[in-house]
Amino acid sequence: MSTAHADPLPTALHTAAAVREMDRRSIEEHGIPGYTLMTRAGEASVAALLAHWPLATRISVVCGGGNNAGDGYVIARLLRASGRSVRVGTLAHPGRLAGDAAQAWRDAVAAGVSVATFEAAQLDDAHVIVDALLGTGLERAVTGDWAAAIDAVNAAHARGVAVLAVDIPSGLHADSGAVLGTAVTADLTVSFIGLKLGLFVGDGPGHSGAVVFADLGAPAAVRAAAPVAAERYTGADRGVLLAPRPRAAHKGDHGHVLVVGGDSGYAGAARMTGEAAARVGAGLVSVATRAAHAGAIAAARPELMIRGIEAPDELDPLLARASVLALGPGLGQHAWGRALFEYACGVAQPLVLDADALNLLAQTPRRRTDWVLTPHPGEAARLLGTTTAAIQADRLGSARALVARYGGVAVLKGAGSVVAQADAPPALILAGNPGMGSGGMGDVLTGTIAGLLAQGLAPAAAARLGAWLHATAGDLAAADGGQRGLLATDLLPHLRRLANP
Structure with a gap:
């Protein structure tokens, strides 16, 4: 059981190539010896290990053949000096090590560390x-003795042995987070100099455990100049974006969301979207839906203004007052929904598109700069003319491609939702849990983003904050009663509290 609280992590995430360049510049341009950086990596790893498992006295270090192994030898030496029992098992003959890694091995042996195959x-x-087997340079599937060693580590982990990964779990691709054949499942990963993107995307979160960061004293200028592949969005700007309201504020100051959707049998989708918009602070919310649904929605949530419509031009009185449209929840792809979609896509107000509005957009592509698209991977695949597997294999690239093709802002939903815009690195939303894989969650997200847009947030800011509020509300709701059986409407009271920082 972990007993330490990790320091806040940087928000910037980097590719392995960018981190290697930071390492090179620190050594060659700023005169920090490579062995000094390796020693600092070992020190940071030992500090994290002892903070998380202070009672651990027997440590097994598994080393490979590169600088990751060098870190492992430093860790072994330092742990032995602290009085722990340490054994090193290596898959590469230490005599073939070069440079700093060779020095780390020699120093470990000189300090009495036992090294064996x-x-x-x-x-x-x-x-x-x-785990000091494989580092960030891995590009192909792990096989043979190396795969067997990873499987042995995972078998021990399944028996309850704690695992610390050095820089990245062995077998995990440092950029995509893909498992290359097999990968270590760690309880704790200590990442150096720059946070690796692969720890937070794809399979990374499931293999990395808790992540601790150590910059190893790399110069701030070096780290600031490194290209950023993505940003972790943590809601840190929530207090600014959702500042307290003036005492004299009234409902007209906080925007008017118009929800368009709810074809026959799908009244609930439109209602949940409208209620979410209201719960995050939209001043007024109208719902344009099938006439047969109007009475039921109004009775269930009387604060929503319900208008039954059967023809697109019946939207005009509502559009005259609306500041934002949420288009698609329960819209359907039949004649009614198609007509409303075409009409609504031509309005002047910003839009949030979800569900069948996205499916209709895939059939009749167009661009806007002021809309937010919120596809799940299947909808994203239709929008980009590819497969769901291809979307999931490169979620960041897929989100960027959505923006390139359709404009505006894209929120690619899923584990680790990605928010992409044209002029900034994608944002990763790392809150959320598997219990949120249930009906209606997307409708609530659409309303959340629309409600923030109505209050004056820019599309990208509304998308980032909305996705974070939604995911965090899901975590709070799951904490109340568990992930199984979590309903979309369980998020609503938590959304209200989160929207009032």
């Missing part, structure tokens, strides 16, 4: 396993 049995009585 790796055998799975060395893991049997360990309290903690240190």
